[in-house]
Each structure stands twice: as structure tokens, then as C-alpha cells.
Amino acid sequence: MKHGLEIIVAVVLIAFAAIFLIQNAAIQANLAEGDEPWGGADGAAANYIEEMGYEPWANPLWEPPSGEIESLLFALQAAIGAFVIGYVFGTWRGSKRTSS
Template sequence: MEKKHIYMLVASLVIVIFSFIINSGAEFAGADGIAEEVISQINQDYSPWFSPLWEPPSGEIESLLFSLQAAIGALIIGYYFGFLKGKRQVKNDSGKNIV
């Protein structure tokens, strides 16, 4: 493993550990719930203008779907960067442009 990869790994671990230490007593909550709370404090008569078509039966399933969505997005982004790297390698190896 190259030094720059080790530095990035250590930096990311420091950021994660630091965020857990700073907010050790904090409750993890979604942004939607917090935003709804703030809006309700500002305007007591507020009612959401949209309701979900389907609500997951439990918080665990909701977390699973969120994680699945994040994984699919990461795969798409990873594929795109891999494609660009392969395209650059072919260009450097052959001196020609592809696609």
C-alpha cells in the first residue's frame, strides 16, 4: 500500500473517531425529523403537504433501504471512476483516444 493511501486511511479514521468523541452523548436522528421539529416550533399550524407512499414497517428496514441506496450509489460512482481510469490507461498505452 502506498504512503498516500495510508495517510488517507489514518485521516479518515481520525475524523470518524473525533466525531464520535465530540458527540459521545448525542442521539442520532434523521434530518427530516429534526427539520419537522424546527418547523413545528416556528409555525404551530404547519402540516406536511406530502406523505410517503409507503412507510417501512420498522426502523431497521428503513436503515436497510437507506444503506442499500448508499451502496448502489457508491457502486455507480466507483464504476465511473474505474471507467475513467481505464480510459486514461488505454489512451496512455496506445496514444489514441477512445470513446
């Protein structure tokens, strides 16, 4: 099978999305007023520590002022990475074509 691995990846991704949708429906149905589902695990750990009575002794030097700006910077991070991957793979593919 030439594309066996691609098929496995596609099947797993679809299964992952399906599990998310089912889980999300269950969570939304039992959601208390004001609760926000699907928060970050990093934040959950921080909350757990703060519940133990710990006060962080330092704060981030700079915080994204809003969720939009945070997602902008995350998208920028992904875009930089995707650009590099695409550029290198494209170069390799192009050089292979011209040399063969």
C-alpha cells in the same frame, strides 16, 4: 509520495471517528431518559418547523414500515452505487493490463 493522498484520507477518517467517539461519550453521559441522540438533521429541521405551528400539507406516499427496512433500502442504494463503481474501475484496470 506515491500514496500521499491515501494517507491524508486515512488520517482524516481516523480523526473523524475519534471525534465521534469522544462526542458520543459526552452526549451519552448527559442524556435525559428517552432522548435519542444522533438523529437526522432533516428531522431536526422538520421538528423545528412543526414547533412553529406548521402542519405539513402532504405525507409521503410510502414510508419504510420500520427502521430495519429503511436501512435495507439505504444499503441497497449504496450497494447499487458501489457495484457500478467497482465494475467500471475493474473494467478499466483489466483493459489497461491486457493492452500494455
